[in-house]
Amino acid sequence: MARTEVARSEMSQAIENTAPVAATRPGGALARSLIGGLVTSLPVLVVGLLILNFAPTYHTFLALGAFVNLIVVVGLQVFMGNSNIANLGHSAFVGLGAYGVAILSTPLAMKKLSIPNAPFGFATLELDPVSSALLALLAVGILALISGKVISRLSGVAATIVSLALLIIVHSVFLNWTDLFKGNQAFFGIPKVVGLPWMMVMSVVVIVLARLFKDSRWGMQLRASAQSPQAAAALGIDARRLRLMSWVLSALICGLAGVLYAYFAGTISPKLFYFQMIFMTLAMLILGGMATVTGAVTGVIVLSVGLEFIRSIESGVTIAGIQLPQLLGLSGVALGVVIVLCMAFRPSGISGRYELDELLSRFFRHAK
Amino acid sequence: MLKVENLGVRYGAVAAVRDLSLSVGQGELVALLGPNGAGKSSTINALTGLVAPSAGRIVLDGQDISRVRTEDRIRAGLTSTPEGRRIFANLTVGENLRLGAATRRDPKGVRQDMERFLALFPVLSERYAQAAGTLSGGEQQMLAIARSLMSRPKLLLLDEPSLGLAPKIVVRIFDFIGQLKAEGLTLLVVEQNARQALRFADRVYVMSSGVLRFDGPPSGLADEHGLLNLYIGG
Amino acid sequence: MDYALQQLLNALAFGAEYSLVALGLAVVFSIMGLVNFAHGEIIGVSAYSVFLAAALGLTSPIVAVLLAIAAAALAAIAFERVAFRPVRYAPTTTGLLTAFGVSIVVQNLFMLLISPKPQSVSILNGLNQMWFFGPFAVSSLQVMELIVSGLTILALVLFLNRSTLGLAIRAASRDFATVRLMGIRANRVIATAFAVSGALAGIAAVFIMARRGSVSPDLGFSLVLKAFVACVIGGFGSLPGAAVGGMLLGFIEVGLLVVLPQEYGGFKDALTYVIIVALLVYRPEGLLGQRVELGDKEI
Numbered sequence: 001m002a003r004t005e006v007a008r009s010e011m012s013q014a015i016e017n018t019a020p021v022a023a024t025r026p027g028g029a030l031a032r033s034l035i036g037g038l039v040t041s042l043p044v045l046v047v048g049l050l051i052l053n054f055a056p057t058y059h060t061f062l063a064l065g066a067f068v069n070l071i072v073v074v075g076l077q078v079f080m081g082n083s084n085i086a087n088l089g090h091s092a093f094v095g096l097g098a099y100g101v102a103i104l105s106t107p108l109a110m111k112k113l114s115i116p117n118a119p120f121g122f123a124t125l126e127l128d129p130v131s132s133a134l135l136a137l138l139a140v141g142i143l144a145l146i147s148g149k150v151i152s153r154l155s156g157v158a159a160t161i162v163s164l165a166l167l168i169i170v171h172s173v174f175l176n177w178t179d180l181f182k183g184n185q186a187f188f189g190i191p192k193v194v195g196l197p198w199m200m201v202m203s204v205v206v207i208v209l210a211r212l213f214k215d216s217r218w219g220m221q222l223r224a225s226a227q228s229p230q231a232a233a234a235l236g237i238d239a240r241r242l243r244l245m246s247w248v249l250s251a252l253i254c255g256l257a258g259v260l261y262a263y264f265a266g267t268i269s270p271k272l273f274y275f276q277m278i279f280m281t282l283a284m285l286i287l288g289g290m291a292t293v294t295g296a297v298t299g300v301i302v303l304s305v306g307l308e309f310i311r312s313i314e315s316g317v318t319i320a321g322i323q324l325p326q327l328l329g330l331s332g333v334a335l336g337v338v339i340v341l342c343m344a345f346r347p348s349g350i351s352g353r354y355e356l357d358e359l360l361s362r363f364f365r366h367a368k
Numbered sequence: 369m370l371k372v373e374n375l376g377v378r379y380g381a382v383a384a385v386r387d388l389s390l391s392v393g394q395g396e397l398v399a400l401l402g403p404n405g406a407g408k409s410s411t412i413n414a415l416t417g418l419v420a421p422s423a424g425r426i427v428l429d430g431q432d433i434s435r436v437r438t439e440d441r442i443r444a445g446l447t448s449t450p451e452g453r454r455i456f457a458n459l460t461v462g463e464n465l466r467l468g469a470a471t472r473r474d475p476k477g478v479r480q481d482m483e484r485f486l487a488l489f490p491v492l493s494e495r496y497a498q499a500a501g502t503l504s505g506g507e508q509q510m511l512a513i514a515r516s517l518m519s520r521p522k523l524l525l526l527d528e529p530s531l532g533l534a535p536k537i538v539v540r541i542f543d544f545i546g547q548l549k550a551e552g553l554t555l556l557v558v559e560q561n562a563r564q565a566l567r568f569a570d571r572v573y574v575m576s577s578g579v580l581r582f583d584g585p586p587s588g589l590a591d592e593h594g595l596l597n598l599y600i601g602g
Numbered sequence: 603m604d605y606a607l608q609q610l611l612n613a614l615a616f617g618a619e620y621s622l623v624a625l626g627l628a629v630v631f632s633i634m635g636l637v638n639f640a641h642g643e644i645i646g647v648s649a650y651s652v653f654l655a656a657a658l659g660l661t662s663p664i665v666a667v668l669l670a671i672a673a674a675a676l677a678a679i680a681f682e683r684v685a686f687r688p689v690r691y692a693p694t695t696t697g698l699l700t701a702f703g704v705s706i707v708v709q710n711l712f713m714l715l716i717s718p719k720p721q722s723v724s725i726l727n728g729l730n731q732m733w734f735f736g737p738f739a740v741s742s743l744q745v746m747e748l749i750v751s752g753l754t755i756l757a758l759v760l761f762l763n764r765s766t767l768g769l770a771i772r773a774a775s776r777d778f779a780t781v782r783l784m785g786i787r788a789n790r791v792i793a794t795a796f797a798v799s800g801a802l803a804g805i806a807a808v809f810i811m812a813r814r815g816s817v818s819p820d821l822g823f824s825l826v827l828k829a830f831v832a833c834v835i836g837g838f839g840s841l842p843g844a845a846v847g848g849m850l851l852g853f854i855e856v857g858l859l860v861v862l863p864q865e866y867g868g869f870k871d872a873l874t875y876v877i878i879v880a881l882l883v884y885r886p887e888g889l890l891g892q893r894v895e896l897g898d899k900e901i
């Protein structure tokens with residue numbers, strides 16, 4: 001009895017901590033969350049529209065890459081931000097999404113060149129992009145469900161390590177099942193059907209989804225149970241189920257990012273979906289702040305710009321007529337330093353605890 | 369020997385101890401009483417430095433130790449036996465005692481002290497090579513006190529030595545505490561069990577809700593109407 | 603017969619190396635709750651130190667071995683001092699991500715300052731020869747791996763059970779605050795744990811260099827990932843668990859090499875991980891783990 005009482009008060013405190021703007025009515029909460037998501041995606045839309053209208057082709061290409069990263073980071077936030085467990089395997093799902101559509105939608109003429117011996121009749125199958133995307137996401141969902149069943153049962157540290165193991169398993173399958181995935185070589189000829197407008201729409205959808213999950217009862221309970229597991233358990237919250245739920249949603253969003261990447265780049269290879277992507281997206285999320293969707297968005301914007309600058313130095317620039325040598329590894333050092341410094345001095349990242357709309361409404365309330 | 373001035377301890381927004389001043393003289397046994405949640409353990413932890421005080425000064429032998437690290441306070445002769453005993457359950461009884469003497473550089477003296485406590489508490493001697501976690505609560509408390517004494521402290525802080533123990537065992541433990549006092553050790557004993565704590569106390573402090581409510585001789589405590597019942601409940 | 607013995611020796615040698623690395627991870631995790639992803643880069647620093655010393659004219663293999671161990675221990679202490687101390691009392695995830703960041707930084711520094719390509723190191727090649735016992739030919743390196751790992755683990759056990767600092771490390775794995783109440787300096791306990799962890803990594807680095815004859819920026823990374831898996835399967839934070847988990851991993855890998863047809867050899871790592879994860883389904887807390895994690899400490 002008494003234990004439950006304590007648990008209840010601890011719990012409400014935990015929920016309060018995690019949801020600064022408490023919901024009043026269920027309907028109102030949903031609307032607020034929806035609007036919040038849209039507000040959060042505003043900066044993304046603005047950047048996207050600017051690029052769409054003014055940027056040269058090269059920058060459009062970069063921007064498309066950044067949008068893919070954005071969707072991955074938002075997907076990562078759905079699991080890490082709510083469960084507070086580090087996930088180091090999410091690019092496996094990105095890769096599966098990308099390879100899924102590559103195998104299903106690549107024109108037969110191309111397949112004769114790239115994967116003539118594909119099993120299960122995939123060599124002679126060509127689906128339209130939308131069905132391919134849906135089936136690829138189905139595959140991602142199944143893998144997420146299986147891996148999630150294991151991961152949601154483990155303690156935080158073990159779960160992180162198993163997420164890594166998943167990454168290595170999937171990567172190794174991409175590399176070694178050459179009949180289906182073409183191994184180490186680039187898989188080309190995927191129909192390029194996605195441009196910036198679609199990418200922007202999907203980004204907004206994903207941001208709103210992440211926000212809705214975060215503000216939902218499940219999201220709140222998951223964050224509360226991450227803060228005080230005993231209290232949550234005493235209230236009958238099934239943390240495992242919630243972790244599984246956020247894991248699958250996170251994986252689907254990452255898978256979608258993979259689908260979109262394949263459809264805009266037209267060519268993919270396994271190394272795109274390995275540690276490099278993990279490092280970068282993780283650094284983005286940490287820098288922005290993993291507690292909020294706004295953090296995910298902020299981190300992607302800031303680091304995308306920062307990294308592009310560093311890459312230009314990395315490839316060897318000419319300053320005042322002096323050609324500097326190539327500095328391979330510079331961007332890696334920068335990413336790592338960003339992670340280490342953030343963790344030491346500002347673990348909650350740039351955006352901290354509040355979403356953009358929450359900050360704005362606080363700001364206006366104070367201004368009044 | 370120990371002087372605490374206007375001590376404050378906070379955990380975030382919660383003020384656990386407010387404006388607390390107390391002193392312990394050489395050779396004294398001072399009791400600090402108060403109900404659950406009064407802030408007694410917070411006070412002790414501030415004295416050892418395990419929690420950082422939010423205000424106030426702690427002076428040991430004329431030296432301000434408020435900013436000194438825990439390890440160095442122990443080396444300066446102040447030791448505490450923490451609440452709930454906190455013996456190292458995965459280490460043997462002997463290893464627990466050895467760690468108690470970790471700061472000492474006189475192997476011969478350490479061996480003598482070890483033999484003394486083993487003679488004093490024959491159970492510890494019998495279970496010398498067993499994991500300390502297998503001891504009963506009372507035995508663990510004796511081990512915890514012996515472990516603290518292995519560092520030859522000048523001042524020993526005891527946080528609720530009676531916690532969770534049978535009345536008969538509590539009496540034995542306080543007999544031992546009385547003996548330590550008789551040997552000249554200075555002690556600050558935190559208790560909820562007022563009757564036992566007052567057996568050997570020279571002076572008493574009572575606190576509740578983080579604030580000092582009484583300061584005086586044990587006899588004064590009985591005089592103040594209902595104070596004992598009010599704050600301690602027996 | 604010869605083949606079976608050879609594979610047994612393979613499994614034991616692999617397992618011994620995983621155990622060494624996994625023990626290094628477990629020592630640090632057990633007292634600090636730190637999941638040290640940068641452990642592989644400690645191996646890296648050790649290897650690159652030998653590479654640089656050799657480039658500067660070092661020829662004695664014995665000195666190289668000592669240098670490898672010392673450099674690893676120092677690197678471990680330095681990582682703690684610079685990167686891990688600020689997050690010492692932070693939640694596990696914070697420490698884990700910090701270590702991940704350190705790992706990225708150091709790997710990329712190797713690329714930036716030395717080269718992204720593997721560099722040849724031949725100074726320790728002498729350790730890797732064929733020894734003939736009558737009809738049997740065995741790799742000297744494997745025999746040494748087995749013996750040295752066994753002796754190292756024995757030394758570790760003695761250290762943890764006999765020396766005061768060793769006792770303090772074991773005690774700190776359950777209750778750091780009370781160790782400080784014994785007047786034992788927290789910084790010293792932690793530095794010692796890191797030094798021990800680093801020395802174990804340094805020994806592993808010697809074996810890796812002797813086997814490969816080269817160093818590369820990601821030298822220790824994949825090995826440490828496997829060692830982590832060994833820790834998880836043994837029970838995270840448990841030292842016996844780390845040793846057992848490492849051995850088990852060695853046997854699973856060699857078993858797969860024996861069983862898998864040549865053309866599927868590439869799936870060895872993937873299958874190893876699949877087997878381990880499947881084991882976790884039945885024992886989420888690991889083989890020798892406890893339900894309560896060793897890492898959770900109170901003030």
Ligand SMILES: Nc1ncnc2c1ncn2[C@@H]1O[C@H](COP(=O)(O)OP(=O)(O)O)[C@@H](O)[C@H]1O
Pocket residue numbers: 379382383384402403404405406407408409410411901
């Ligand atoms: N680590 C902590 N974090 C937050 N609050 C604490 C902590 N420790 C104690 N408190 C609070 O401080 C108050 C005093 O606690 P404590 O010093 O343990 O009292 P006592 O030892 O007299 O029972 C209590 O309200 C308790 O809930």
Ligand SMILES: [Mg+2]
Pocket residue numbers: 405408409410451528
């Ligand atoms: Mg108390």
